[in-house]
Amino acid sequence: MDFSLFTDASSILFLVLFGLITYTLLKQCRRPSGMPPGPRLWPVVGNMLSITGKQNLIEAFRELRQQYGDIYSLKLGSSWIVVINGYENLKDALVKQGDMFSDRPDNFFFTRLLQHQGIIGSSGLLWKESRFFTQKTLKDFGFGKRSLQDKILEEVTILLKTIENTKGEIFTLKPLIQGVFSNIVTSIVFNRRFDYDDPQMMKIRDMLHEHLTDSEFSGILDAIPVLESFPGDLFHAKRLLDVERKLDAFVQKCLDEHKQTFDENNLVDYADAYFSEMKKRQNEKDSVYSERQLVRICRDFLLAGTDTTATNTRWAILHLICKPEIQERMFLEIQDVIGLERPPDMNDRLNMPYCDAVCNETMRVSNVGPLSAPRSSRVDVKFHGYKIPAETVIYPSLDSVLFDENIYPDPEDFIPDRFLEGSKISTSMTKLNVPFSLGKRSCPGEVLARQELFLTIVSLVRKFKFLPPDGSGPPAKKRMFGVIFFPAEYKLRAKLRN
Numbered sequence: 001m002d003f004s005l006f007t008d009a010s011s012i013l014f015l016v017l018f019g020l021i022t023y024t025l026l027k028q029c030r031r032p033s034g035m036p037p038g039p040r041l042w043p044v045v046g047n048m049l050s051i052t053g054k055q056n057l058i059e060a061f062r063e064l065r066q067q068y069g070d071i072y073s074l075k076l077g078s079s080w081i082v083v084i085n086g087y088e089n090l091k092d093a094l095v096k097q098g099d100m101f102s103d104r105p106d107n108f109f110f111t112r113l114l115q116h117q118g119i120i121g122s123s124g125l126l127w128k129e130s131r132f133f134t135q136k137t138l139k140d141f142g143f144g145k146r147s148l149q150d151k152i153l154e155e156v157t158i159l160l161k162t163i164e165n166t167k168g169e170i171f172t173l174k175p176l177i178q179g180v181f182s183n184i185v186t187s188i189v190f191n192r193r194f195d196y197d198d199p200q201m202m203k204i205r206d207m208l209h210e211h212l213t214d215s216e217f218s219g220i221l222d223a224i225p226v227l228e229s230f231p232g233d234l235f236h237a238k239r240l241l242d243v244e245r246k247l248d249a250f251v252q253k254c255l256d257e258h259k260q261t262f263d264e265n266n267l268v269d270y271a272d273a274y275f276s277e278m279k280k281r282q283n284e285k286d287s288v289y290s291e292r293q294l295v296r297i298c299r300d301f302l303l304a305g306t307d308t309t310a311t312n313t314r315w316a317i318l319h320l321i322c323k324p325e326i327q328e329r330m331f332l333e334i335q336d337v338i339g340l341e342r343p344p345d346m347n348d349r350l351n352m353p354y355c356d357a358v359c360n361e362t363m364r365v366s367n368v369g370p371l372s373a374p375r376s377s378r379v380d381v382k383f384h385g386y387k388i389p390a391e392t393v394i395y396p397s398l399d400s401v402l403f404d405e406n407i408y409p410d411p412e413d414f415i416p417d418r419f420l421e422g423s424k425i426s427t428s429m430t431k432l433n434v435p436f437s438l439g440k441r442s443c444p445g446e447v448l449a450r451q452e453l454f455l456t457i458v459s460l461v462r463k464f465k466f467l468p469p470d471g472s473g474p475p476a477k478k479r480m481f482g483v484i485f486f487p488a489e490y491k492l493r494a495k496l497r498n
C-alpha cells in the first residue's frame, strides 16, 4: 500500500482546512469598508470585550465615544452595531434621514419577543399604517384635550388618597405609581381601570416591570441568538417569552370582554375605534388591521406607557427628597398660581415655569431610555461619509445629549434652573431635552407623558412634603439598568401639608 499518497492527501486537506479557518478568522477581524471606526476586532468575540467589565452598557458606550468619536461601530456577536451620538448627528439620522433608519432590527427582542408586530416592533407598511391610525385616534380621543386631563386627574386623586392613608408612615411608591399609569393606559385603550390591589393587574404590572428591567438578558440574546436554546434558561429567554404570552392573554381577555359593549355608533376608546376600522377594511386584500395587531398595539401601550412615566415620577420624588429646597420652591409657585382649592390644569403650566423646569429636569436626568429603541435599514445607507450596510443595528444614543457635560454641567445633578432663562422656560434648552427621541418614529406618547408628569408631580407636591424614611438621611440614588434606567427601590414618608 502506498502510504505516501495518503499522507500527501491528508496534508493537503489539513492545509486547506487551516487556510480556510485562518481566512475566516482574519475576515472576522476586518471592518467592512466604509464602516465608522471602532475598537479592534478579535476573532469569534468581535468587540464583546470592549463592553464587558463596565458598570453597564451606557458607561461602556460613553467611554467608546471618547475614543472613537460621535459615530462608531462595534461587532457584538453576529450583529454589526453603529452608535450615533450628539444632538446634530441624531437629528441628521432620525429626522433628515429618518426614512432610511425607520425599521426595527431582526434580533431576539424584536423578532422573537415582539414578533415584528404592534407599533414598537413593526417596520414598513404595518408600522406606517398602525402608527398613523394610532396617532390620529389618540388625538380624537383626547390626547392634549380636557377629557384626557380628567382621566389623569381622576387617577391622581385616588393616588393622593392612598398616600394620605399611609399617615406619615414609611411606604414605597412603586406599586402605587405603576397603578396610576397602567390605569391611564387601560382607560384610554379599553375604557377600564383596575384597583391598585387587583391581583390580576398586580401580576401584569410586575411582568411589565420585569420586561423592561430584566431584559438586559435580551441584549445578550440579541447578539448571540443561539443562546436561546441553551438548556436551563440561563439567559431568561423562556421567561421573557412566557411574559409575552401572559401579557397577550391578558390583553386578549380584556378585548373579548370589551367586545360585548362595542357599539358602532358610540366609539368610546381606542379598541372601539380599531374594531370599527377593522370592520370597514375587512374586504381590503392587504389590510394591516387584524385582531392580533390590536392585541400587540394595546400590549405596546401597556409596556411603553406604564413603567416609563412611573419611573420618571419615582426619580422625581427621589430627587425632591434629596433636595427639599426644590420642593419648597415648587410649593410656593403652586400656592401662588393654582392655590389650594382647585386641581392643577395643563393651562397652568405656562404660568408655572419652575414646576415646568422640574418636570423637564426630571425627564432629562431620569434618562429612562438612554439608547432609545434600536433602528435599522433594509438597504445600505450613506451617513456622514460612512457606508452603513443593510441590517446594521443603529443605536441612537439619547444619553449622549441628555448627559452631555457641555450642555448640562454635572449631568447627574438635579438642577431644574438649567431649564430657566430669567423667569421663563428656556426654549433653547427644552429643544435639546430629547428623552422621547426625534423624528417620525419618536415616542407617540410624548404629549400624554408630559401631561401625566406635570399633573402628577404638581398634585403630589401641593399636598405632601416628601421625606426620607427616618432621620438617617435621604435614600441612595442608585441607578439600575435593564432596557430602561430605573432607580433602585427606595422607601419614603409623605407628610400632609396644612
Ligand code: HEM
Residues within 6 Å of the ligand: 119, 120, 121, 131, 185, 300, 301, 304, 305, 306, 308, 309, 312, 363, 368, 369, 372, 373, 374, 435, 436, 437, 438, 441, 442, 443, 444, 445, 446, 448, 449
Ligand atoms: C416619560 C415617558 C416616556 C418616555 C421617556 C418614552 C420614550 C420613548 C422612546 C425613546 C421611544 C423610542 C422612539 C424611537 O424609536 O425613536 C418610545 C417609543 C414608543 N413609546 Fe414612549 N416614552 C414614554 C411614554 C410613553 C407613553 C405614555 C406611551 C403611550 C401610552 C408611549 C408609547 C410609545 C410607543 C407606542 C412607542 C413606539 C413608537 C414607534 O415605534 O413608532 N410612550 N418612547
